[in-house]
Amino acid sequence: MSDAAGPTGGPADVPAAAGATPAPAADPRRRRRILLLAGLALAVVVVDLVTKIIVVRTLTPGVSPRILGGLVYFSLLRNPGAAFSMATGMTWVLSLVVVAVIVFILRMARRLRSTAWAVCLGLVLGGAVGNLIDRIFRAPGFLRGHVVDFISVFGPDARYFPAFNVADSAITVGGIALVVTALFVTDIDGRPVRGGRTRGGSDPVAGRREGVDG
Numbered sequence: 001m002s003d004a005a006g007p008t009g010g011p012a013d014v015p016a017a018a019g020a021t022p023a024p025a026a027d028p029r030r031r032r033r034i035l036l037l038a039g040l041a042l043a044v045v046v047v048d049l050v051t052k053i054i055v056v057r058t059l060t061p062g063v064s065p066r067i068l069g070g071l072v073y074f075s076l077l078r079n080p081g082a083a084f085s086m087a088t089g090m091t092w093v094l095s096l097v098v099v100a101v102i103v104f105i106l107r108m109a110r111r112l113r114s115t116a117w118a119v120c121l122g123l124v125l126g127g128a129v130g131n132l133i134d135r136i137f138r139a140p141g142f143l144r145g146h147v148v149d150f151i152s153v154f155g156p157d158a159r160y161f162p163a164f165n166v167a168d169s170a171i172t173v174g175g176i177a178l179v180v181t182a183l184f185v186t187d188i189d190g191r192p193v194r195g196g197r198t199r200g201g202s203d204p205v206a207g208r209r210e211g212v213d214g
Contacts, residue, residue: 029190033112037122044126048166049133055150064156073156077163078146095135095143098128113190116181123174130167 138145149163
């Protein structure tokens with residue numbers, strides 16, 4: 001006995017399996033947020049790279065031009081540590097940590113539907129990549145390169161406060177803004193936050209307690 005023919009003369013269509021769900025359509029909202037994150041990160045990397053190239057070519061160690069009446073000095077410094085000259089002497093370890101942070105942000109981007117989170121993560125990602133470029137390509141070697149810092153406040157040569165660069169600034173601003181956003185503004189998926197729970201949602205712990213008590 002031959003198979004039943006479908007409308008086109010071929011075998012009849014097999015019904016979808018029970019409980020099967022169609023593949024979700026592409027989420028344009030998430031795609032726009034990812035593009036925002038990537039674009040902002042790229043902008044930070046470009047500005048950081050260009051400023052470092054200019055600084056290395058134009059500034060002389062020990063000579064620090066000042067602006068804003070001496071509030072800010074431009075001093076060419078090489079930093080083997082983390083942002084703001086912390087953890088010096090652990091350059092290769094810090095490089096691996098930065099790589100892990102970059103991978104983590106890229107994985108988080110799959111859930112991204114919040115503009116605020118996209119901006120924060122874009123700043124942190126761009127700053128991390130900017131300093132990682134220094135650690136890969138600058139002396140003394142791969143993953144041990146010293147980061148170029150040049151912004152020194154209150155005095156030259158990081159006399160009163162650790163020197164920093166555009167990437168450090170992006171990481172700091174993005175990190176602080178991310179904490180504030182996560183605590184008081186919105187979740188990464190775009191749901192507003194109020195009092196430690198999502199607006200319009202329920203406290204999952206309280207829900208479980210109510211289910212047990214009821």
